[in-house]
Amino acid sequence: MRSPGERTTDAPVSPLASGPGRILVALYGVFAVAATGRSLVQLGLEAGNAPLAYSLSLLAAVLYLVATCCLLLGSEAARRTALVAVCIELVGVLVVGVLTYVEPQLFPDKTVWSHFGQGYGYLPLVLPFLGLAWLLRNGRNQGSPPPGE
Amino acid sequence: MTAWITVPVLGLCLVGVVWTIVMIARAQHPPSDAFFVLLGVLMVALVVQLVVGGVALARTDRPVEGVTFVAYLLTDVLVVPVGAALALVERSRWGTGVLLVALLTVAACQFRLESLWSVGA
Secondary structure: OOOOOOOOOOOOOOHHHOOHHHHHHHHHHHHHHHHHHHHHHHHHHHOOOOHHHHHHHHHHHHHHHHHHHHHHHOOHHHHHHHHHHHHHHHHHHHHHHHHHHHOHHHOOOOOOOHHHHHHHOOHHHHHHHHHHHHHHHHHHHOOOOOOOO | OOHHHHHHHHHHHHHHHHHHHHHHHOOOOOOOHHHHHHHHHHHHHHHHHHHHHHHHHHHOOOOOOHHHHHHHHHHHHHHHHHHHHHHHHOOOHHHHHHHHHHHHHHHHHHHHHHHHHOOOO
16 A cells, blocks of 8 residues: 555655554554553562563563664664564564463563453554564565655 | 543543544544644643642552552653654544554553552552
8 A cells, every 4th residue: 555645744754654654653652651661660669579570571661662763763774673673572472472371370470461462452462463564564665666756 | 549530531532532533534634623622631631630640649548559650640641742743743544543542542541540549449
């Protein structure tokens, strides 16, 4: 789907952050804040309780932050960095999702990814798939910019 | 927490959510000025909630997780202006979609605030 000519952006906007990408920036931004907040509270107030869960919260926070920033930057290097972050995110949410059902004693406290992101409306499970689809599609179109638009 | 502020905030969110969905469906973008008035009213309500919530937290004996509670109150106030800023640069239906995400985030924060507050009630 081509972005229609209806967009009248004056400022240079990252191609990864325009059109549908804008929604991804918003969603990744929300989760960056949510995961960062959660990990800071957990590590700051009760670091000893569940080190594994809290470390994973921090990892999730960093990945969401990297993805958000890379989408906003929009260069090819940023796109590749975001791809790596989103892939780790996908593996993270799947592994943690399975482990929280199979080995719940590993996670005495929750992470963003617990039970496939159940506490967050399963969005943490959906988000990496949306991110991957968007990043890969923009990679394919990279070589041929639409002429004279 | 205090229903007299939570209920209007959720009501404004609901109106906003329906409004954005209608605008997206009818390809009306960028959103009308009237919509931004609604967001402004919501902003004011959220600032009031931040103050009321902070005072209520300072006075209560409940075992409320104070840091998390205040973090949600602050996030709630910031979501609307940041969402609006993101949406204004993107004047397509996707920009309106960002506003939908922002409103749903505010609503989600309201439910989290309520559950944090109702601990030990």
